[in-house]
Amino acid sequence: MTTAPHDIHLPAALRGENINLAAGSGKGLGTGVLFVGLVLALAGLGLGFAGMFGASLAHAVAAYLVGAMSVLAVCLGATIFIMIFHLLNAGWTATVRRQFENIMSFLPYAWLMLAPVLILEIAKDGVLFHWLHADFQNDYLLIKKAPYFFGVGTEFPYFFVLRYLFYGAFWFFVTRRLLNWSYEQDRTGSVEPTAKSRLMCAWALPLTALTTAFVAFDFLMALDFKFFSTMWGVYYFAGAAFSSIATVSLILNLLLRKGKLQGVVTTEHFHDLGKLQFSFTVFWAYIAFSQYFLIWYANIPEETSFLLHRKDWGWKALGVFLIVGHFVAPFLIILSRHIKKNLTLMLVMSLWCLFAHVLDIFWIVRPMAYAENPAESPGWGGAPLDVIAILGCILIFVGYLIQKVASGPLVAVHDPYMHEGLEHKNYV
Amino acid sequence: MAKVYVTENNDRIHGIMAEFAGPADLYHACEKVRDAGYSKWDSFTPFPIHGMEEAMGIKRTILPVIVAVVGFTGVGLGYLLQWWVSNSGYQFVTQGKPYGGLVNGGWQVFVPITFEIGILFSAFASIIGMLALNGLPRWNHPLFKKERFLASSDDKFFISIEAGDAKFDPDATRALLEKAGATSIELVEE
DSSP states (O other): OOOOGGGGGSOGGGSGGGGOOOTTTTHHHHHHHHHHHHHHHHHHHHHHHHTGGGOOHHHHHHHHHHHHHHHHHHHHHHHHHHHHHHHTTOGGGGGTHHHHHHHHTTHHHHHHHTHHHHHHHHHTTOSSOGGGSGGGTTOHHHHHHHHHHTOTTOSSOHHHHHHHHHHHHHHHHHHHHHHHHHHHHHHHOOSHHHHHHHHHHHHHHHHHHHHHHHHHHHHTGGGSTTOOOTTHHHHHHHHHHHHHHHHHHHHHHHHHHTTOSTTTSOHHHHHHHHHHHHHHHHHHHHHHHHHHHHHHHHOOHHHHHHHHHTTTTTHHHHHHHHIIIIIIHHHHHHTSHHHHTOHHHHHHHHHHHHHHHHHHHHHHHGGGGGSSOGGGOOGGGGHHHHHHHHHHHHHHHHHHHHHHHHHSOSSOTTOTTHHHHHTOOOOO | OOOOOBOTTOOBEEEEEEEESSHHHHHHHHHHHHHTTOOSEEEEOSSOOTTHHHHTTOOOOSHHHHHHHHHHHHHHHHHHHHHHIIIIISOOOOTTOOOOOTTTSOGGGGHHHHHHHHHHHHHHHHHHHHHHHTTOSOSOOGGGGOGGGGGGGTTOEEEEEETTSTTOOHHHHHHHHHHTTOSEEEEEEO
16 A cells, blocks of 8 residues: 555544455455355356246346345445435544445445346346236236336336346446545545535435335335335335445454454444434334335335235244344344444344345345245245245345455545544544 | 632633634644543634544433433323323213223323323423533623634634633643644633
């Protein structure tokens, strides 16, 4: 790591080994994990084709989709947080923003991870996306919704594919610009990139929010094309914010354990990350219950089908587990400030929250794999396939992240709000 | 029981008030008063000073615990109220839903009210608890009798140590504040 002339003005905590991992560290490990992830993810889809574990192809695609959508949520959450930080001139985030950026840089790849699902579904005429399947084309609701799914006067889902391409193009454009500005500031020390980022976020944040909601409509809600919920976009966002904060806490926690970022990221920052983790625990529960409550109360067949698919065949137990694991337990544990500031306990909670997040997406996607033919489900016998495909997608992300975190400074040293970030303190 | 001090006119003494020129002076003076072991004292500034609670050695408030206890009580009471009314007090079938409860089903319908009562109790506990812990509301305070003290909302910085403090001693306390850099020191009558 060479020191640029303006770097000598930086405080000691923002120089040298404290903010850099050893050159080349994480390269081997990261590549290895990434490779294992790729193998597992592809193996998951391949095993579905081969019908191993008594599973159908829909099962394999669903398992893969769980992994891909979980990772995508983490990346989208990080992107939205960065935009909010820029827009609010959030001083305390100056020392932690780089880790959000590392996660954000995976967003285009997470988008790419959805491509196999879309290609498979179109090629196989909708094994999981039933709206693509020939059997359902005469369904009254699908005929009414066809313009949104397919486009007008076409049997190929042009409009769906177009939307998918737009998400990718937009996310690629926005994340690259934010990242390039941040790295430019690392090199030059100029204030300008921060101002440019803030200006762009002003229009990019609403669009990112909309694309987040619509990607959730397209790839999660549409699994049951009869079902609709206006809460759906918020539901996915709640999980995204929840899981991205957990991921950032986890990365920072591990870096502190390696002796990095001493005096840069303190328990005060963890206190605030813990507050965000707590608030999105509550937020998730609030909107998840609101969605459930309205479906329960209104009792409209198209809506209740969503819950009926998740009631029998053992799925109810998972739903109850989510209430406890995604809300009650984190709520009661992270409520106390002593725990928010306890690095060991927060390490456990970060991992737990990520687990709960994946389980949440699993609960949304996986019951749909055998929704039409529940008797053919292999039950627990198919679990290895789920583990392989989900773990594969997650390990691709983890492997990439290990390399990314190790590749550059662990903090955006020339952030104009760095002095606020360094001295950040929560009062008594 | 702390000693009661009086002036020559037999007025009871509230404590000693010391004026400081700037925030840094006050900050360091507070550290000295804190280290001397006083507990019934306070500082007054025209604007918030960062790190003051550490300089004054202020302990963390117990308010969150009060709010949690009262809030969860509200949650329990809110649920019980609805459960009793729906199942025993005034059974009424609405939209063909169950009466409600964890056993018979239909607990969903209780959640919004349970949640809101929890919020309501927490809010009351916060505001009333905060007022009670601060000794508010009160009509007046002995410090307001001092013309000089008005500057505490303008450009001057004050420490007042109450006579009720176990460590209070008219001479020693005055000496401490003088040594801490006070620009003026006055006795405050009740």
